Amino acid sequence: MPQPCSIEDCTRTPRWVCDCCQQNLCLQHLNEHNDLLISQLNPLTLEIKALEDCLQALNIQKTIDNSREKLEEWRDDCYKKIDCLFEQKCRELDQVINEKVDQQREELNRIHLKITELIDAQETSRQDIDLLTSTIRQLEININNIEQICFTIVTSPLVIDDTFIFIKETTEHELDLSTLSPVYGTIHRPKGSSGPLTCNDRYLLIHQHPNLCLYDREMNIAKQTLWRYGRIWDMCWSSTLVNNTQNIINTDQHENTAHG
Numbered sequence: 001m002p003q004p005c006s007i008e009d010c011t012r013t014p015r016w017v018c019d020c021c022q023q024n025l026c027l028q029h030l031n032e033h034n035d036l037l038i039s040q041l042n043p044l045t046l047e048i049k050a051l052e053d054c055l056q057a058l059n060i061q062k063t064i065d066n067s068r069e070k071l072e073e074w075r076d077d078c079y080k081k082i083d084c085l086f087e088q089k090c091r092e093l094d095q096v097i098n099e100k101v102d103q104q105r106e107e108l109n110r111i112h113l114k115i116t117e118l119i120d121a122q123e124t125s126r127q128d129i130d131l132l133t134s135t136i137r138q139l140e141i142n143i144n145n146i147e148q149i150c151f152t153i154v155t156s157p158l159v160i161d162d163t164f165i166f167i168k169e170t171t172e173h174e175l176d177l178s179t180l181s182p183v184y185g186t187i188h189r190p191k192g193s194s195g196p197l198t199c200n201d202r203y204l205l206i207h208q209h210p211n212l213c214l215y216d217r218e219m220n221i222a223k224q225t226l227w228r229y230g231r232i233w234d235m236c237w238s239s240t241l242v243n244n245t246q247n248i249i250n251t252d253q254h255e256n257t258a259h260g
């Protein structure tokens with residue numbers, strides 16, 4: 001005798017294995033189970049609607065703005081470096097020309113004074129006149145030459161690499177150590193070296209007992225000097241102080257300033 005419908009107390013002939021419960025059910029119970037399944041669709045639709053609203057309300061602008069701010073900082077920093085080099089080269093040009101003009105002005109003043117002295121004394125010689133005349137001719141040539149000076153300006157194009165900026169996705173407040181660049185080089189620290197270090201975009205300053213060392217980007221020692229002031233507690237780099245490579249080093253004795 002075949003088994004009846006799997007629902008308790010139902011004696012009807014089973015028609016099919018129900019998709020939801022894997023039981024052999026009669027037609028009526030199959031329909032009931034089917035209706036039950038369909039009724040579960042409505043709450044799902046509501047959930048989808050809620051998620052759609054949520055997506056709509058996401059504050060993506062804030063996320064974009066925060067990251068854009070970083071990109072803009074990078075851009076401003078690059079612009080500043082270009083402006084700085086441009087202004088430095090303009091000053092160099094001015095200086096070259098001004099030095100030449102000043103030199104001729106001094107020479108003119110010197111000759112003028114000499115002639116005034118001779119006039120005041122009411123005394124001169126043929127030799128004086130010849131010498132003054134040839135000096136004046138030479139000055140004339142020199143002054144005209146200043147305008148003829150040309151500069152050859154040799155420039156290299158600024159090569160900007162896509163890898164200067166790397167965008168990586170992280171969740172908020174997550175410190176992702178994999179975003180650190182791989183180890184570039186290793187510097188052996190002698191025993192007794194102080195921990196603090198400081199750098200600018202060209203050099204790294206560290207204490208390598210018994211010296212203070214300035215490393216370049218290739219990790220070569222660009223400069224080193226004997227440090228006699230005890231343990232270094234802190235260092236910072238200041239490009240606004242004299243020379244662009246001056247650092248303030250804080251020791252336990254007193255504050256010292258090291259010229260890099």
Ligand SMILES: [Zn+2]
Pocket residue numbers: 018019020021022023033
């Ligand atoms: Zn079922």
Ligand SMILES: [Zn+2]
Pocket residue numbers: 005006007010011012025026027028029
């Ligand atoms: Zn049944």
